[in-house]
Amino acid sequence: MSESYLDWNNSIDILNKAFDANLFVLIIGPKGTGKTSLVRDFAEIKGANLESINFSLRTRESHLIGTKTLTDGTVSFDEGILIKSMREGNMLYLDEINSAEADVLLRLDEALDDRRQIGLKESTGEVVKAKDGWFVIATINPLTHSGTKELPPQLLSRFPVRISMEYPPEDIELQIVKKYVSGDFDADILQGIKLANTLRQAAAVEELFYAPSMRETIAYGKLLEKGTSPKEAASIVFGNVYTQWGNIEHQKVRDIITSMFGS
Ligand SMILES: Nc1ncnc2c1ncn2[C@@H]1O[C@H](COP(=O)(O)OP(=O)(O)OP(=O)(O)O)[C@@H](O)[C@H]1O
Ligand SMILES: [Mg+2]
Known part of the structure; x- marks a missing residue:
């Protein structure tokens, strides 16, 4: 294997x-x-x-x-x-x-x-x-x-x-992300996974246009490993993509990020 x-x-x-x-x-x-x-x-x-x-x-x-x-x-x-x-x-x-x-x-x-x-x-x-x-x-x-x-x-x-195949439960996704990221960032990675799941759920009921995949949670973990702060990594990986669908869409996600990562 x-x-x-x-x-x-x-x-x-x-x-x-x-x-x-x-x-x-x-x-x-x-x-x-x-x-x-x-x-x-x-x-x-x-x-x-x-x-x-x-x-x-x-x-x-x-x-x-x-x-x-x-x-x-x-x-x-x-x-x-x-x-x-x-x-x-x-x-x-x-x-x-x-x-x-x-x-x-x-x-x-x-x-x-x-x-x-x-x-x-x-x-x-x-x-x-x-x-x-x-x-x-x-x-x-x-x-x-x-x-x-x-x-x-x-x-x-x-x-x-x-x-x-669905997105895995949080603890499993954490284990998967950790296969690609070294260092002790469990709590911060988990917070990114929670954010991803919030966005996935919103997309599933068509409140948002896009659902982040595991590629994004892995990328988020890699940015943490390179020293990016959790909130910044969340904005870069999960937030900014929504500007494609305009400011209102982006603002919705920015509000979610602020509520989860602080302002
Ligand atoms: N169970 C897993 N164990 C290890 N890595 C995983 C697992 N699931 C997903 N990944 C990682 O997540 C990323 C996306 O996985 P993959 O490309 O296999 O998805 P996919 O379902 O084929 O996506 P797409 O539909 O876009 O082709 C890859 O980097 C992959 O290595
Ligand atoms: Mg594929």
Whole structure:
């Protein structure tokens, strides 16, 4: 197991069982809740080669399946990440799968079907069958996340094991932040985590436009380590970002910071 990942909600155990049962896994959760770190850690534990693709509106079917190339008058087929990982039996990580256009995802249905095979109609028509051990993990951000779409139900059904990642309880988040920060700042870090949770709750009920992630609580801890005062670090990391949505939004958060850190 990697030194840095803290498996606080038993996700590694679920992944292990899914792997043994040859069931693909969907991880659902907001940004910065440790989805990518979890998958990397699991691949490391399994000693598996991890291949990743981060989906966006620009992702094309050719990235997954492959493209024809012409070299010195000879046409060949440059296989995409899906086909390569099936042939090699690697671990495939489909990150933010619900950011892609639905038509890009169509071919995944075929490959992720129980037969675990796909016909290469783009080239020779060969049917590629996944090597034993081929394993697929996908993540989606909740639908509130901009640019995300609902996953087509037939694709959703190909990931029958679902792990929900949320922000951890305070004491756990403190332990996670401390993996990245040395020095004795527990009380001050905890205060930053409490602030983050207050902002997350406000964002959840749409009182604020933005919820800070664990990247921010880690950054806050790192600034403390560099000698920044807790209140200043809180303003820099948690407060100032809200000016994007105007002064009223920013002032709301400044008031919260003042009430928690003093004026
Ligand atoms: N359980 C954990 N143990 C150790 N570090 C963690 C844990 N959870 C989150 N982190 C740290 O928090 C940060 C964000 O985590 P990560 O990138 O894995 O989140 P994510 O859910 O993939 O985010 P996004 O949805 O934005 O891609 C990273 O620096 C990561 O190392
Ligand atoms: Mg990620």
